[in-house]
Amino acid sequence: MPDALERQVAFLLEADKLKEVVRLNQLASGTRREGTAEHCWHVILQTLTFADHAPDGTDIHHVIKLLTVHDLVEIDAGDHWVDDTNYAAVKARETAAAERLFALLPEAQGAEFKALWLEFEANETDEARFANAMDALHPMVLVFASGLEDPTHAPISVADLRETKEARLSPFPQLWEYAQGLLDQAVKAGRLLP
Known part of the structure; x- marks a missing residue:
């Protein structure tokens, strides 16, 4: 087998490990936690579905490429809720994972x-920016639009979640309005702290 093909196969076999990474979010059915490979597929489908919300001239094929590779680092780094206390450590693990995998x-x-x-x-x-918006919106759709009873994370306030999501979603007004509606519904249902 030519060296290039052998290296590509080795990469694909390593990438298969993404199927084993369990995320913090549950499936919309609430039956179990989502795998990262499932998240990647579903966020790509969501992107194709919401493509009309991207700015004119956005190359959706390129967005899909970005989404296809961005979570591969979770093979080594895992899925984390990132905040000010762990941002640097998570980014360091993800960067090291990107170096190794690619x-x-x-x-x-x-x-x-x-x-x-x-x-x-x-x-x-x-x-x-559109890929990041899709990645930010996906868990909100999965968890809040599904009406799950079980919380995905430790108790979090709607204000904190809004602040976390706003920078990535607000450039897309209809999507941000929808996301805020999901957050408001979650507070009314007692699923998010006010």
């Missing part, structure tokens, strides 16, 4: 995938 690929392809991951993290291009 180095498995042939050099040029590894550099391309790492560049996609970095673009998502920087959140500066139209495509990265």
